[in-house]
Amino acid sequence: MPKRVDPEERRRLVVDALFRVVVRDGLQRASLRAVADEAGLNIGSLRHYFASQAELMDFAMRSMVDRVTGRLLRRIEEAGDLGGLAAGERLRLVTGLLEELLPLDDRRMAEVTVFLDFSAASRTNPAFRDLAHETAAGTRALVHRVLSRLDAAGALRPGLDLDSEVRRLTALVDGLGLTAVLHPDLLDARACAGALRAHLRELAAPED
Amino acid sequence: MPKRVDPEERRRLVVDALFRVVVRDGLQRASLRAVADEAGLNIGSLRHYFASQAELMDFAMRSMVDRVTGRLLRRIEEAGDLGGLAAGERLRLVTGLLEELLPLDDRRMAEVTVFLDFSAASRTNPAFRDLAHETAAGTRALVHRVLSRLDAAGALRPGLDLDSEVRRLTALVDGLGLTAVLHPDLLDARACAGALRAHLRELAAPED
DNA sequence: ACCTTTCTAGCACAGCTGTGATAGAAAGAG
DNA sequence: CTCTTTCTATCACAGCTGTGCTAGAAAGGT
Structure with a gap:
């Protein structure tokens, strides 16, 4: 056969x-x-x-996005709704989830690098526009999901505006990835992960 | 003549x-x-x-960086050392300074757009590497300068790690610019400026 | 007048690009 | 075996690229 x-x-x-x-x-x-x-x-x-070249590019980019999306979905499933977990465990799960989007090892470095070139090209290449927009919206939706589940679990500091925090955290992840890819000497993997953790810790509810 | x-x-x-x-x-x-x-x-x-093409590109990119740098230096000079100012006035000056780096109007949108393409290209184009690295380091140095002056003026929340906050704020600015340029429908100018202000407000010392 | 420098315009060439077309090899089906 | 499909390999072509080169126009100095 x-x-x-x-x-x-x-x-x-x-x-x-x-x-x-x-x-x-x-x-x-x-x-x-x-x-x-x-x-x-x-x-x-x-x-x-x-x-054609267009078919190759389209297939390749879709493959990469699917691969990362799959990993994220698996982690979301593992995490569940975050209810009834210790604060430390919650933080660990959420950090691990968002760290999938940071260039912390060779694999993720390659992914973020390709994604950056691809995103920059999508600005003026109509063939890439839709997928790039999809993934940007998807990233934000993911962050929204994470923060709203934390909120539902009472794990967020009170008085926070959810949408505003979603924008801030999404931009932080994007910005960390950007610098870590373009100027790894200015932001190595440790500092990159550290910045994310610090931010998440600051969003977390006090006590415990 | x-x-x-x-x-x-x-x-x-x-x-x-x-x-x-x-x-x-x-x-x-x-x-x-x-x-x-x-x-x-x-x-x-x-x-x-x-x-040659290289000469054109080099001159053009340097021109743009010089132009933005000039504006930033002018604002730094206007702001002085931020000592003896009301908290609101300090926040206004610092916000205005960092907003020079966000695509909040046509001029800055064009600048950030060009800068993004240029930065992405610098990753694999040796002719751009030095200047791109210079500007990335410069941006971080600017943020460092701003935050340390705020700190010296006692305007920062106690217990913050300065270097960590510099990395976080720099990444935030980069990430906001990235999304605002690539996906203006996901992050318009108002939301972009709002995210920066919210972050700076959170870094500020309480009371007053 | 003449000469020199500055500026504009264009040609030509090699090198790369994606792609249409063609042809032969490889491998399994009957 | 033959026939068909799959796969590999190559040529040719038009279109773009940066750049070397040439030639003439324009303008000011002498």
Whole structure:
């Protein structure tokens, strides 16, 4: 039944090569030829799996977003509604969740790097606009979900405006990722995670 | 004494055209031909004022950074050391200063937009690396200066770690600018400024 | 008048891009 | 075996890029 090569695996191989090129040389230089070379394929072979550059880019970006989304959903499921947990445990779960969005190791560094190039390109590339907007809105929705569950569990400092705090925390995560990717010497992984933790600690209710 | 055209003005004209192209079409599509067309010049004329593309880009980016830096320095001078001012006045000065870095009107929106494309490109373009790093470090130094002056004036909440707060506020400003530029429907100017003000208010000492 | 410098305009070339088209190899089905 | 589908490989072409080069116009100094 199966032919010699698994097409799905082939596509993954190409997408991985694309990500390596983007991380190393930037989205701008991720031409079909460069990606084919990186994947060890002939450009003709590559084009057998992706009819056009647009299709490759679209598939690749969607793959990455799906992968990260999957991880986030898994963590959300693990966390449940955060009710009936100790404050420390709650903080740990929420921190771990949002840390998926920070470049704290090689894998996440690569993801955030690709995502940054991709987001910047989406501003003037109509082919990327929808997905980029989707993910930005998704990130905010995720932060909203996290903070409102904390709020429902009574874990937030009283007197906070939820929407305002959602915007602030989302911007913080975005900004930390941006600097950590572009200027890792100015913000290493430890400082990056530390800033997030400090912020979450400040949002938490006092006592206990 | 003066020839027919002022070379300096000509260069400014070209740089302005470059910025318009970058804002409209992205840095990627800001080719010499596109910039020359936008400026209403022949590419040959453009190349009389900028020998190479690298020279144009370097000059343009440096111009923009210098312009913003100038504005910031002027505001710093106006603000003085923040000592002996009412808390409200201090907050007003500091907010106005940091708002120079947010895309709150067309001018700043264009600046932050260009700066974002430029920063993203600097990750893989050696020609941009130094200046991009300089400006990122400069932004952090500015935030450090602001917060430490507030601290010296006793205007900060006690118990704050200065360096940690500098990282947090810098990331917040970066993140707000990022989203406001890429997804203005998710974060308009009012929300952007509001988030900054809320954060600064939270850093401020209570009482007064 | 002439000369020099400044400025504008354009051509040509090599290098890259995505993509259409073609052709042959590989591999399984009948 | 033959036939078909899948896959690999390559050529060709138009379109863009930065840049070297040339030539003429424009303008001011002498």
